[in-house]
Amino acid sequence: MSGLGLYFNEESFNRLFPFYFQLSPDFRILNFGKSLAKVCPDLEKENLFTDFFEIVRPHIKTISLEEIIKNSDQHILLKYSKTELLLRGQFEQTGDSLLFVGSPWFTSMSEVIDRKLTFEDFAHNDALLDLLHVLNNAENTSKELKELLLTINTQKNQLKKDKEELNRLSYVASANKNGVVFTKLDGSIFWCNDAFLALTGYSKSEIIGRTPIELGRTMDTDKEEIKKMIDSFYAGKSFEVELLHARKNSTPFWSRVKAQPITDSQGNAMQYFAMLEDISLKKRYDESLEIEKEKYRGIIANMNLGLLEVDLNDKILMANQSFLDMSGYAIEEMVGHKASGLFLTQESKKILQSKDRLRSEGISDSYEMNVKDKNNEDKTWLISGAPNYDVQGNLIGSIGIHLDITDQKEQEQQLYLLSLIAEKNINAVIICDPSGNIEWANTSFLKMSGYTENEILGKKPGKLLQGADSNNETVTYMSEQIAKGLPFNCELVNYSKNKEKYWVRIQGQALYDKNGVIIKFFAIEEDITAWKVLEEQKENLISDLAKTNKELEDYAQIVSHDLKSPLRSINSLISWIKEENEKDFDEQTMKYFSLIEHKVEKMDHLIEGILTYSKIDKEVSKGENVNTNDIVKGIIDMIHVPEHIKVTINNPLPIIKADRFRIQQLFQNLIGNAVNYIDKESGLVEIACEEFSSHYVFSVADNGVGMAKEIHSKIFETFKAYTTSKHSTGLGLSIVKKIVLFYKGEIWLDSEEGKGTTFFVKLKK
Template sequence: MSKNEIDILKKALVREREARKQAEKILEEKSRELYTLSRKLKHDLNETTSELKGVFDNLVDAYVLMDIKGNVLKMNDTATTLFGYNPENEKINVVKLIYKEDMAYAMQSFSQLVKNGAFSDYQARVNTKNNGVRSVHINASIIKNEEGKPIGAQGIVRDITQQLANALKLEEQQKQLTAIVNNSSLGIVLTQYGKIIQTNKAFEEMLSYSKKELQEKEVQDISLAEDYSVSRGLMEALNKGEIDNFSVNKRYVKNDKTTIWARTNVAAVRDKKGAIKYQVALVEDISEDLKLEKERKQLILDLERKNRDLNDFAHIVSHDLKSPLRGMDTLINWIQEDYASAFDEKAKDTFRMLLNKVDKMDSLIDGILKYSSIDKTDKGNENVNLQELVTSVIDILHIPKNVLVNIKNPLPNIKGDTSRLQQLFQNLLNNAINAIDKEKGLVYVDFEDNKTHWKFSISDNGKGIAEVYTKKIFEIFESLGDKDTSTGIGLSIVKKIVEFYDGDIWVTSKVGKGTTFHFTLKK
């Protein structure tokens, strides 16, 4: 080997050593990188496993892992709480959890799971250790090995017991609401910005439209044009949130183009932000009510006119009757004076009877005037001291010496018209005094304070009234007293005054024992 060849070989060996060192250096760097990467992957894997475990343990829904035979291998905390079992401490098969009546359905669903690899929206009942029977919703899938053979299954289980109970309760409430709406005598309409969304049977019958026909219309289509402008303004205020409800009387156009008057109450249905979602209207047909109200007003006007006419007639008749009565009274007195010496006692008695008849006729005319004018006078707002008023009435009455009139309790002050109240007590006291047929006559005035009325009573121990006459005596021109002196108007005037003050009057009596007149006056 020549020197030149030896030099070339040496150089080659030097290059080979340098190349080996370079390769070893590269290999060392790559090994270091690989080690660092390996450590990082292991850390990331542990971190990911920890994160997955956290997700598994904190899953809101229950998670169940089982083998292909149904033996539970794993449950998360939610599943353990739901079922009451822990597979780490006890063996459990899903068959034990299936509700007996749902067994066939469960087996059929499990076969479908194995065949199709997954199912969703499975709903059934399960037995739990502590919570009784629960309703659950399950989404499940099959777990397979590398060869594609099913080796287990996993499922997400959600407890829907309360959800189903709430849905059932809501359904029942909806049925009740539907029954109320459908059987309501009021028309009910649901609208959205003027468009009719829903109606009930009463509203459909009210306007003679079908539900479908109404749902194709707007409120404007069934409203009379001149009335709609008013309700439209209120509806705009409702939509703007200025008001939450309103009531309006308006006319609706029926299917046959006739109209009805209806009272419409509209309320807003708003969302959580206060925006309008719907408007609900309750509609009541008031056409007949308005007709009756119109007739009532006309009847009142007619009655007022007739009362005025009767009152005028009473005054005219009394004037026309009293003039000849005064003339008769004067002539009789003149005859008695001028021919006193020519008449015997029988003739004088006849003239006295004639004058009594004239006086009775005069009293009768006065009574008719008083009777006809009672409801023409304002009830009055005087503060009347009844104690003083009744005392003064007693003082002016002719009371025989054998009769005692006594006010049992101090009488109250009441609001009213003094003259009317004086008429009332004077007539009743006079009747009581005239009814006395005992050697010792007693008349009592008493009262009670009721919630809304004063209750008075005037009692006597006189001859009494037979029960058959106790109601008849309040009728005009009916009298049980002396037909020659009694006009039969006094008690009818009393009754009219009592009713004028929103009270009642009645009588209790026993023949031979006495009579009590009871009456009330509104406070």
């Protein structure tokens, strides 16, 4: 490789070896790579190497410069003491300093994710990426590539001073079993190793001066991969592609091509080098592996048992559909999370710790576990757990097969409770065989039915107890449920031995053995005769009350109509008298007529208020979406607001579920009251609302006359008016409170004489 010039700056060195560090002769850290800084966050320049790192392999009794140089021809395994991270690589002496070039030793992609590393944190040629994608031969290839790049980078800094380093790089590239080529910026090859010749079948003279595209393209080569190569090449970027590569003898092979620009001190590309690897065997292996994986993936996905895979840190890697159905979670809600944090109770976590110890020893077993599903419901799972290994035989986690046995456990508990009920219960209890014949009954049943034990054994309960008034639909329902082996719950008329009729509430259920076969039926009968009598009386009272309320409502309608009719006549007569005798009446008489008109108007308002008050909780609520902001604005436009009074809405009011008419009545009374009782030259009414998690609190505030504290609790009483205002009927606030109570809300006020009043209304969302 005489005359070849390779140039590296710190940026390109970092791209090639992002996990390097450089040591001074006294083992102080002089510099380290950008990605090493991410996985070793406590590392700083001038730190002592031995304070942070331990040489795990090979074993070195005393760490010294001589010992490390002596082992520089082999891989070194380091452990970062702060996080137990393992680094593997090689030391090389560069002048007075030592250079370590390597990469982390990860066994799963989750470790990369946990340390917040991305693809850009690794050199594009780093074999660790291939290892994480389960490529069997990636480790050897990555090792050779790193050695090659390490040699290239070392020679970049010392090429002008040390010709021996250049020869070393040439030797490594030449000896590499993968094909290596160097190209100019126009893409023409100016050097290749023997492995490249062997892979392609060309001679060196047939290769030099031609481009890799010319030599490698076939009719079946993926055009997108070729375009990716060309675009990256002319952009001065590294790239990695897998494509079908040509041979001279026209027999193509699958190849992986990794390429990297060689830059000058300004970062400009000067040359390109590429490595060509034959991956035909790997491709065939991957295809076979994918077929097998797809086959087992289908089996796992469709199996009735829940399958869960976790790593050594209990983080979920995979779950099948049955497990998702059992747990209630979606797959994206579980992957990457700790299983113990999602499902286990504190007691179960202790059990899991003992199981983790068994897995670490390679032991499989089965056990029951109390868990919580996504809905926080208690479940019992039967779990068969086994250790999980990678292709190298290293323990990487565990796999569990899960069966939900909640129903079975509940049934066991029910059987235990039933045994207590049968023994202690004051209600009647009977147990029947699978054919429905009575095998046992408690004392309460015998007392309730009037039969003796000998008279009931071997008989069917229906034939003994049912009669003319026993509802046929209920009897059919019980028979169908029993035939299906399902629980039943109903009320039925039974007859005692002496033909006395009594009501019972019956609860029954089938009992199963471990194979799901019905072995018994049991039923509990509660005598509800007295309750039925009371229920019938209650229904009669409700019916009578409904009839009375309807009559009162009709009466209120009639009375309001009959009272309003003469009031309208009186009002018309007064108007006619005033019009016909306007010049004959003196001022005092006209005042009397005005007073009569006001009283008539007040009487009309009072009648309307009584009618409204009586109908508030009688009408069916529509339950529509009501925009209270629009309701309040409409009221402000509708009512008479004197010019000296300003009515404002302080913040947007919400949309609530209610009846529009009732809400309008509520706010119209509150806002109308506020306007009517302002005695200031500059009046102000402010409407606002505050939202809480389950309710809203509306407020209507004024700067009017206010009220004394001793009447605060009385103002909502019907027909109670604590003002001399001509507008007061004593019903406005009573109507407001009745509407609020209709919606199960609350109303209260804050008021002070001379300063004003604020009413608060709390309504549920």
